[in-house]
Amino acid sequence: xxxxxxxxxxxxxxxxxxxxxxxxxxxxxxxxxxxxxxxxxxxxxxxxxxxxxxxxxxxxxxxxxxxxxxxxxxxxxxxxxxxxxxxxxxxxxxxxxxxxxxxxxxxxxxxxxxxxxxxxxxxxxxxxxxxxxxxxxxxxxxxxxxxxxxxxxxxxxxxxxxxxxxxxxxxxxxxxxxxxxxxxxxxxxxxxxxxxxxxxxxxxxxxxxxxxxxxxxxxxxxxxxxxxxxxxxxxxxxxxxxxxxxxxxxxxxxxxxxxxxxxxxxxxxxxxxxxxxxxxxxxxxxxxxxxxxxxxxxxxxxxxxxx
Ligand code: GLU
Numbered sequence: 001x002x003x004x005x006x007x008x009x010x011x012x013x014x015x016x017x018x019x020x021x022x023x024x025x026x027x028x029x030x031x032x033x034x035x036x037x038x039x040x041x042x043x044x045x046x047x048x049x050x051x052x053x054x055x056x057x058x059x060x061x062x063x064x065x066x067x068x069x070x071x072x073x074x075x076x077x078x079x080x081x082x083x084x085x086x087x088x089x090x091x092x093x094x095x096x097x098x099x100x101x102x103x104x105x106x107x108x109x110x111x112x113x114x115x116x117x118x119x120x121x122x123x124x125x126x127x128x129x130x131x132x133x134x135x136x137x138x139x140x141x142x143x144x145x146x147x148x149x150x151x152x153x154x155x156x157x158x159x160x161x162x163x164x165x166x167x168x169x170x171x172x173x174x175x176x177x178x179x180x181x182x183x184x185x186x187x188x189x190x191x192x193x194x195x196x197x198x199x200x201x202x203x204x205x206x207x208x209x210x211x212x213x214x215x216x217x218x219x220x221x222x223x224x225x226x227x228x229x230x231x232x233x234x235x236x237x238x239x240x241x242x243x244x245x246x247x248x249x250x251x252x253x254x255x256x257x258x259x260x261x262x263x264x265x266x267x268x269x270x271x272x273x274x275x276x277x278x279x280x281x282x283x284x285x286x287x288x289x290x291x292x293x294x295x296x297x298x299x300x301x302x303x304x305x306x307x
Contacts, residue, residue, distance in 0.1 A: 001301065003050040003272075007040050010296045011052035014038060014278075014289055021280020021288030024260040029158040030060060033262065033279035040293055041200035043208045044272040045217030049201050058197040059277050060155050062259030063094065065193040066116040067207065067236065068140060073110075073122040074228045081122065084178055085115045087231075089238045089245055094260070094285055095165045097172060105176025109239040111257060114169045117179075120190045124181045129189040136193055143216065143223065144206035149198055156195035163191060194259075203265055203275035210255075211267040233267060237305075244284030252294045253304030258286040266294060268303035 018036045025031040039054035073081055090108040092098060099108055107114035123132040133151070141147050159166075170183045179186055198206065209216045214229030216222075224232075236255035241248045248256065254274075256266030262279035264287050274297065278289035298304045 003042050003044065003048075006297065006300045007042060007050045007052040009300070010040060010293050011038065013296055014293050017289050017292055018278070019280065021278070021282060023262070023279045024281060024285070026260075027155070027158040027162050029152070029155040030261060033059070035278075035280045037262075038276075038278045038289055038293070039200040040274070040276045040297075041204040042272050042274045043201075043204035045208070045212060047218040049205060051201050054277065055200040057277075058152075058199050058202075059263055059279070060152060060194075060259070060261035061196050061198050061203060061263050061265075062194050062261040063111070063113075063116070064203065064257045064259040064263050064265045065136075065196050066111050066119065067210070067232065067257045067265065068136065069116065069119050069123060069193055070110045070235070071210075071224055071228070071232055072136065072139065073119045074232065075224055077122055081110070081119070084122075085110050085118045087235055087239075091243050094242045095169065097165075097169055100169070100172055105173045105178040107173070109235060111235060111239045112242060113166055114173060117166065117170050117186055117190050118173065120193065121179050121181055121186045124185060124189060127181055127185050129181075129185050129192075132189050133192050140196070140198075140206050143209065144198070144202045146202050146205070149196070149202055149206075151192050152195050152197040155197075156192045159191040159194055160187070163187060166190065200263070200275040200277050203263065204273045207265055207267065207275075208273045211269055211271060211273045213269075233269065236267075241286045242284050244282065244286050248286065248291065251291065252298055253306045254294070254298065255305070256294075258290075260285045262287040262290060264290040264294060268301070269305060271301070271303050
């Protein structure tokens with residue numbers, strides 16, 4: 001299969017749609033994104049990366065970072081993670097608080113904000129949020145074989161300055177005893193990991209191990225057990241796009257995670273990992289043109305896990 005021809009064709013096909021969707025404007029730093037941007041990259045086990053459009057340009061990966069913190073926490077604490085967070089779809093928005101009261105401070109899943117905040121709490125030892133972020137950065141740089149990956153501190157500060165809802169979620173969970181570290185310590189790490197800036201090419205490469213049962217097919221390094229990798233993919237399939245997860249599975253049929261910066265990361269098990277970016281979002285916060293591009297990709301490759 002000529003994947004380079006496929007990504008070139010997808011970039012051409014979606015060109016008339018560039019600029020569609022609504023750019024996230026809940027923080028000024030994200031509202032500045034150019035809605036006409038579009039990038040796609042596919043990382044494959046031979047170490048190649050097929051790219052088209054703005055695939056080299058860094059963007060705010062936002063909630064896609066939750067996949068990497070989830071993987072780190074599962075590796076660190078194992079099944080104990082499930083005592084403090086569930087693994088069911090929420091059917092609600094990314095920052096929803098409604099279920100938390102009835103479910104006694106246990107968030108539905110690790111990929112919605114409340115769940116990701118609990119996951120981040122697991123990564124912080126001795127109240128040291130900086131060390132947790134350093135570790136995450138070093139892991140991502142290793143996976144992507146790219147030491148230039150970093151946090152966009154303007155976005156992180158903006159997230160914190162407008163973070164009333166996330167503070168609400170965190171305090172609410174703390175009131176049920178579901179946070180071990182101070183709320184502000186956990187949130188300082190959470191805001192920073194949401195503000196990670198990666199290009200499609202870096203993101204696809206960083207997550208390649210998730211398409212290969214937890215083992216990086218290029219370096220041969222085992223990053224996660226195959227059992228845990230399968231579980232992350234299952235949670236991504238059911239919960240990766242909030243109340244848009246069912247539609248995403250229906251249309252694309254690949255485990256994935258969206259971010260309000262307009263990125264979407266998906267894995268095609270046994271084939272490769274894919275990152276797309278286009279800042280305009282649909283109602284549920286998934287990149288509108290990014291999802292169109294992924295639909296085309298699955299039509300061309302038949303990579304849907306339901307094929
Ligand atoms: N940083 C965003 C928030 O916590 C993440 C939302 C997303 O990307 O879906 O509000």
